Amino acid sequence: MELLELHNITKKYPGVIALNDVSISFREGEVHALVGENGAGKSTFIKTISGAVQPNEGKIVFDGVTYDHLTPQKSLELGISVVYQEMIQFEAMSVADNLFMSNGSDAGFFVNDAERNKKTAELLEKFQCHVSPKTWVRELSMANRQIVEICKAILRKARVLILDEPTASITVEEQRRLFDVIRELKKQGVTIIYISHRLDELFEICDRVSILRDGRYIDTLDISDTDKQGLIKLMVGRELSENYPVKDNPPEKEVVLKVDNLSGNGVRNISFELHKGEILGFAGLVGAGRTELMHLLYGAAGIEAGTVTMNGKTLSIRTPSDAMKAGIGLIPEDRKWQGCFLEKPIYWNISIANIKSLCNGPFISSSKEAALADHYGQRMRIKAPDYRVNAGTLSGGNQQKVVIAKSLASLPEILIFDEPTRGIDIGARYEIYQLMIDLTKEGKSILMVSSDMEELLGMSERIVVLHEGEQTGTIERPEFSQERVLALASGL
Secondary structure (H helix, E strand, O other): OEEEEEEEEEEOOEEEEEEEEEEEEEOOOOOEEEOOOOOHHHHHHHHHOOOOOOEEEEEEEOOEEOOOOOOOHHHHHEEEEEEEEOOOOOOOOOHHHHHHHHHOOOOOOOOHHHHHHHHHHHHHHHOOOOOOOOOEEHHHHHHHHHHHHHHHHHHHOOOEEEEEEOOOOHHHHHHHHHHHHHHHHHHHOOOOEOOOOOHHHHHOOEEEEEEEEEOOEEEEEEEEHOHHHHHHHHHOOOOOOOOOOOOOOOOOOEEEEEEEEEEEEEEEEEEEEEEEEOOOEEEEEOOHHHHHHHHHHHOOOOOOOEEEEEOEEEOOOOOOHHHHHHOOEEEOOOOOHHHHOOOEHHHHHHHHHHHHHEEEEOEEEEEHHHHHHHHHHHHHOOOOOOOOOOOHHHHHHHHHHHHHHOOOOOOOOOOEEEEOEEEEOOOHHHHHHHHHHHHOOOOOEEEEEEOOHHHHHHHOOOEEEEEEEEEEEEEEHOOOHHHHHHHHOOOO
16 A cells, blocks of 8 residues: 655756656555665655655645645654654753653643653663663664654654664664664554665665656665665666775885874773875774774864874874864764854865965955865865855765865865765765775875774775774784674674
């Protein structure tokens, strides 16, 4: 039975057709994947379902009733809930408060905390989430935050649940638990729309898959009737013979960065060397301290002990400005909150890190600024109608390209890539991987944090493994294996 149908949906923005005559239907009680490159139209399509975007043309049919468009309120009333990749939660409030905040489940003027906590505990236990209802959301892992959002949808009696990149920042074990939750919801007749760039997992959890490309509908297939390469070809319109480009330039012997017994920001006694032209990977489970370590190196957190030496000179890094002056650039994990100024134009985002070079006296040269943005924008192949549009209007992959362009414009010698392809499609991933290799050929060196095991093994030349803030080992490429990395990441 078709529960949700979208017919001939078209959405136009100035200079861009985000969706062009797209028709897709979703069955009751199925897990239906929605895939496509960044900019393919997935976000606009989901926002059309949730009521955040009103199409210019087309119809939406829900449970046999036809609508010209939905509003956010109507979408919720129908039982449509979205768990976004960047979740909107009240971090300084409890799990129970987050669940009931927008559900209107308390009658009268008084809140029954005991009843709230009881219902919350029952829901959490149902999904093997062993946390207290009184725990503040900011203390939860990413996987448990997702379960809180799913529980919120259940309280709203969701009939359609949209999961946007749900495994982007969770461990293998947390992914298994999430899949168990999805299977349970499927048994209850909930329709799951599953968006992910990790194509392997689609074959484990999904029933059907629909493909979008450049705002157009390409096809819908039973997942059993295709494979990963087949999906990639439909997504990008061409075949990608390899997931990772070949890096044929080995690192030089020269050590550009030496870290000795570095402590602070939750990590302890970390030591490693980074060679010129090397991609050095950092592995660990959620909470291992990888991002915290990178923040120390970038001056975003205070160093308590240890030394950082770059090109033989001991650095005193107290602020990100100190790191940038030393020649260290950061592409942060959270591009929306830490990487991009979403309400500012693309050219402004790219030029802001190197603004002094664009000045004629006290004034910014608009021609220099435009030339800089054009140079790095073209190098990153940022897809936009104009570099004057705000970064917030771009797809996730293109926002990531803006963040990388901004960092490159500051002319760093060492680049920190923290989850470089989080939430990015397979085609854009390949472009970023090739860019990383090209940067090493130019003599730059890279520190790469990734939760994607395949990415770590495919791109790194050595891997430093962390567990609960401590270094458990460094693995050379001949010793690479998923089992070895996971063992060290688990403290074994």
